[in-house]
Amino acid sequence: VLTKRIAVLPGDGIGPEVCAEALKVLEAVSERFGHQFELDVQLMGACAIDATGDPLPESTLQACFEADAILLGAIGDPKYDNNPAAKVRPEQGLLRLRKSLGLFANIRPVTAYEVLLSHSPLKSDRISGVDMVIYRELTGGIYFGQKGRTEEGAFDHCTYTREEIVRIAHLAFQAATTRRNKLTLVDKANVLETSRLWREVVQQIAPEYPSVAVDYLFVDNAAMQMILNPKQFDVILTENMFGDIISDEASVIAGSLGLLPSASVGETAALFEPIHGSFPQAKGKGIANPIATILSVAMMLEHFGLQEEADLVKEAVDYTLDKKVLTPELRADHPFTTEQVGAFIANYV
């Protein structure tokens, strides 16, 4: 029996709704297994800007430092987009949170659920059986380099140190050894010096994992292969900017954007969130799919070492998919609401 403290950041748009359902499921796990989860709910994102002027208030950051794990809903509000003059943006809070907590590895499993194949934009034979996990570097590269304006224009600097590559590369290789023993590095080594460094480091580390076959793909080719033959991928390793693009591309091929969880981990901290955004148009309508957030809770349980509990949550989700207890984007006729899906899964647990 464990006691864990969890910082909960529901965020904006549909974030609070999907978080509420994920917490229902966590509560059910707690009841069934006797664990104690202490929740500390905090503001972050546009709602935090509205309330405090800061997308990541000091108290929120503090709560995250003190927690064993963080559950995030989603952040972002259209009133801060398309406005190059906006000085404060919800995204800044997210970037600062990642950097402050040292969450250097973003981990995104992408699975094709057989019952959902008809919802994929891809033909079923291309995606049936897809099962990959993407390791995206999350606190380096062009996201965090120097940026600014000059007389004539603007600049963004991309930098990587060896050490930044080494630590996430080990995580990705280790993951490969527990899976199908294949690792694909996605880079642009024919053009970028940082990519050549990534390739060098990965080539140096590879001998430590003799069971893992390593493959190298230029990012433009990877963007094509993701559509042409996504089954070829097992573990993908890549830098921050390419990971942003490739992992979002990967997330839609399986037709299950609302089902995909993610973990962002560092030496000590760990954050779990659905990969979908705050989807403001859907806010308050009861149509948001809570499953991605619920599966993020399953990743959190695994992170706590609670494998049985995590497996039970995943089993509950599979059952829900089988029974077609689904929100409207996956079931047009007689769809279920966000709350009904959450309750069904919590009940199974």
Added chain:
Amino acid sequence: VLTKRIAVLPGDGIGPEVCAEALKVLEAVSERFGHQFELDVQLMGACAIDATGDPLPESTLQACFEADAILLGAIGDPKYDNNPAAKVRPEQGLLRLRKSLGLFANIRPVTAYEVLLSHSPLKSDRISGVDMVIYRELTGGIYFGQKGRTEEGAFDHCTYTREEIVRIAHLAFQAATTRRNKLTLVDKANVLETSRLWREVVQQIAPEYPSVAVDYLFVDNAAMQMILNPKQFDVILTENMFGDIISDEASVIAGSLGLLPSASVGETAALFEPIHGSFPQAKGKGIANPIATILSVAMMLEHFGLQEEADLVKEAVDYTLDKKVLTPELRADHPFTTEQVGAFIANYV
């Protein structure tokens, strides 16, 4: 009746084969309409490294400067890949050619051919009717910024000047006015300063094209939308690196990688090439699809102001598709060879 000088760079892999067929078609145009095309065939890419040590020998560059247009096959050879130590790479020749000639706009039309819908990895309803053109900035950004190593790692600098954005933005807006009057800027303005500059410049220019509706998409979202709903796109405008990724992604959704041409233009120079690579495994087998290169010749004819001639080449290609005179990747039973497809199209012309 025109006289034009064309530098021909067949390049590596299947490059020479597809160029040969495109030149057959150009010859047919010349015979039918009485134009004179003077060809100047030159080395470039891996074959140029092998012959001279330089992927872009001085004589090749000189020929390109003196030509009215350049036709490129494809460059690249596996022996120069996956070798971070290789000091000379075929790609360097291409990048230097683009920069030396000031080819700042890469233009890629992506069309879904109805007869090929069954070959798309996407379901037909998603792609039927897709018709977009991508304007990728080609001589700025992280490709051409300072790059190098430091004690601990490596760096690549991305810079853009206002002027670099202005000139391609005008081309893209002009294209939109001759099409469906929609322009989508793809950037990462929530993170990058250069992207915020792109957004600013595009917002400033937009009023000069009141008929054009402007849309802004973050690149990660664009990578998703390209799969979920590619029909929404008319003209896409984007910077160099994002353009590399998004245009390659776009090229496979229609199931017709071997059919897509491109133009790269500057103030004075213009280069035409298929978007596919050198595909070394297919070299010499007669299985390479020459249509992308033939359609690149059609774009060249348009560039010369020869609209009737260009339309005739496109009509010939449509006829070829209708009659299913196709290479193996598009026709498994009784496929035609590279030469047969080229001859069929040249003959129609």
